[in-house]
Amino acid sequence: MDRIFARIILAMLALLGWNWRAEADEPTVYTLAVVPQFDLRRIEAVWRPILDHLQTTTGARFILVTETAIPVFEKGLNVGAYDFAYMNPYHYVVAHQRQGYQALVRDVEAKLSGIVVVRKDSALTDVRMLDGRKVAFPAPNAMGAALIPRAEFARKLGIKITELYVKSHDSAYLNVLLGQADAAGGIRATFEQQRPEIRDGLKIVYETERYTPHPLAAHPRVPADMAAKVQQSLIALGATAQGDALLAGIPIKTIGPAHNDEYDTLRNLGLEAFYVEQ
Numbered sequence: 001m002d003r004i005f006a007r008i009i010l011a012m013l014a015l016l017g018w019n020w021r022a023e024a025d026e027p028t029v030y031t032l033a034v035v036p037q038f039d040l041r042r043i044e045a046v047w048r049p050i051l052d053h054l055q056t057t058t059g060a061r062f063i064l065v066t067e068t069a070i071p072v073f074e075k076g077l078n079v080g081a082y083d084f085a086y087m088n089p090y091h092y093v094v095a096h097q098r099q100g101y102q103a104l105v106r107d108v109e110a111k112l113s114g115i116v117v118v119r120k121d122s123a124l125t126d127v128r129m130l131d132g133r134k135v136a137f138p139a140p141n142a143m144g145a146a147l148i149p150r151a152e153f154a155r156k157l158g159i160k161i162t163e164l165y166v167k168s169h170d171s172a173y174l175n176v177l178l179g180q181a182d183a184a185g186g187i188r189a190t191f192e193q194q195r196p197e198i199r200d201g202l203k204i205v206y207e208t209e210r211y212t213p214h215p216l217a218a219h220p221r222v223p224a225d226m227a228a229k230v231q232q233s234l235i236a237l238g239a240t241a242q243g244d245a246l247l248a249g250i251p252i253k254t255i256g257p258a259h260n261d262e263y264d265t266l267r268n269l270g271l272e273a274f275y276v277e278q
């Protein structure tokens with residue numbers, strides 16, 4: 001928990017230091033955390049130029065927070081350690097309820113669904129054949145990659161599996177390829193961004209229902225005018241060819257405003273029965 005407390009202290013100092021920095025002509029500092037779906041080096045490469053754009057357009061300074069695993073990120077959300085956070089949709093439902101995070105932007109073109117993959121040469125051709133087998137997931141509450149598949153396995157398909165949690169989407173896919181698991185949960189966006197030698201060695205045997213995708217959200221301690229600047233800056237970034245290419249790395253196909261009530265469908269699914277408290 002030491003890293004989480006450090007995030008909280010950083011956020012509090014940023015807030016308490018507002019007046020001093022304003023007087024000294026120094027930019028206000030905000031943290032922006034990203035759910036670790038990918039390898040941390042990839043997250044850094046994708047998000048750094050986006051944060052540079054935000055710093056130029058808003059006049060604030062942004063510190064990118066890359067946690068080591070999804071459960072660590074969830075602990076940070078639960079205590080409000082991040083000023084801004086890019087999170088999965090059910091993370092948002094929980095973070096809004098507990099901390100008051102407000103959705104700012106999301107992909108307004110693509111919906112989020114989970115997928116289940118097996119080795120391309122596997123005899124497993126139907127998801128029901130996974131009954132009693134080992135399935136790798138990034139983390140229990142990775143919505144598309146674990147939470148929704150686990151709920152559908154139990155409620156819709158009536159199968160029981162052995163769960164293996166391996167920290168990231170990349171690791172889940174690799175575990176299947178190496179024969180450490182019979183299948184893996186993921187999402188199309190992370191699957192399509194795998195290296196060809198990994199992606200081409202796997203096949204999709206199941207896809208879940210589709211839902212409103214990941215939002216970038218702001219903690220309520222962030223001033224409303226700064227939250228609005230971040231929202232407007234990201235939407236403007238997506239209106240340019242260069243910016244659209246940057247956002248595609250997140251991945252976001254078409255960026256637009258996000259609204260809290262767009263996540264009501266998730267609130268009514270009863271996913272708390274499958275949510276694992278961190």
